[in-house]
Amino acid sequence: MDPLLKIVIVDENPVRAGILTEGLREAGMTQITYLAATTNLLARIYEIDPDVILIDLENPSRDMLEQMFQVSRIVKRPIAMFVDQSDTASIQASVDAGVSAYIVDGLKKERMKHILDLCISRFNAFAHLETELHRARSALDDRKVIDRAKGILMKAKGLTEEQAYVLLRTAAMNEKKKIAEIAQSVVTASEMLK
């Protein structure tokens, strides 16, 4: 890829923008500007005059960008959006992943395809990270509720921690439920019996 390609990344999520920037740098790009805030976006973009703009799909400034392209068209600075009219698969993949690319006309399609593919895989990697984080968080929540249920059982039935856990696990196996679910019902029941 042409390392001198000027790329602007507009994303309110700094973590995702970081992942994207890193990926583009690894691919040899050097001229990457990250715009986090959307205030004065158009002026900044005019100033930078990028070849490619990558923008988070949920950014409300997308409508503003579209106007910029309309205006630019009038001042004879033609700009095409996305990759190519015929390339619906790339568009679909990019929208699915949550990224939208705006490309200055005249940029080689193959080159852009490469950047877009990279963005899509990076955005998907971010989505994966988020899922992992969510999973980790709910695992933590599970552990908390299990600890509470163990405490309740230990107190109510005079069990050791080990015995309380075995009791929860046996109930979960018998009921074909997750231990956390059984633990939650113990906690709920004890709240109600208070």
Next chain:
Amino acid sequence: MSERLRIGFIPLADAAALIVAVDKGFCAAEGLDVELVREISWANVRDKFNIGLFDAAHLLAPMAVASSLGIGHIKVPVISGFGLGVNGNAITVSPDLQAAIAAMAEGDVADPLVSARALARVVAERKALGLEPLIFGMTFPFSSHNYDLRFWMATGGVDPDEDVRLVVLPPPYMVESLANKHLDGFCVGAPWNSVAIDLGIGHILHFACELFQRAAEKMLAVRASWAEGHPDTLARLIRAHDRAAQFIEHEPNRDEVCSILTAPGRIEVTPELIRRTLDGRLKVSPDGRIRETDRYLLVGREAAARPDPVQGAWNYAQMVRWGQAPLSAELLAAAKAVFRPDLYDAAVGTPPILPIAPADGIGECTGTHFDPDDIAGYLSALSIRR
């Protein structure tokens, strides 16, 4: 088993039929399990709809035309068998601009011809004083709001590309931008004009229905290819929305409709704000002055839901006027073909009684007669155009 559909929408009063059709069970009654997905920008709705992530969408009428013509973005032929609203916009200006226009007006400022000429004088005066041009907000390059503002300004002799600056802003940002003086005025749909009035930072200068008696605002759009493969689903979708539109227009249902529309995940403003729009009784200035009309937003009345190809031609004419599209017979035919009254009639069974006025289907305040088969003739009578 009911059929699953995803429909994208923007939280605006003219999403009413979409929301009521789902939340009041009209879709379910037609065997449709519709998931409404709230979106943040028109570009988002269009892109997700164009590539098939949505089966149908709440689209600006000009956006449906632009998508079908392949201007501004990739070409995806779109059709609509159901209009979600006719009219519904308003032009709101800052108290300063309101005062300046009123001071320059020769006649009743409530007349758009008078206010537009007054605007031209304000613009000329600012130019003479070396002040920055006035800045107006609208929602999208292919939007009724863009065309409303341009039409109004040009009527008074203001060139919207030379004499003022038009900027795109998402509807929820309009009010904030007027408050912090980044804008001098804007054109947007409900409820955003009323929000500005209630905050005491703006005056509604005109309802869009004062510029045109009938202008298609939003469409329930589907991709032409999807419509071909799902004729029965489309008919059911149209029927469900027609029931919803009738329900909304039945006055005794208004309280219920407003509470449905403003629920979490839907429009999320106070029911009273939506109510003003549906009743056509709007507070137009911070001092509480009210202006009434029976045509602020038509949802199911006066055949508003029945798509009219004249609207396709008119929207296309605006695109040609402002340099967004070239003039050609093929493009005109494609623009008209977006609006499909035949699909509406077939789905609903009994076509509604069509309004006799305005005779040309548009009713421009300048008295110009719009001829959908002679765009060149219509445009040649206008002095400001690209």
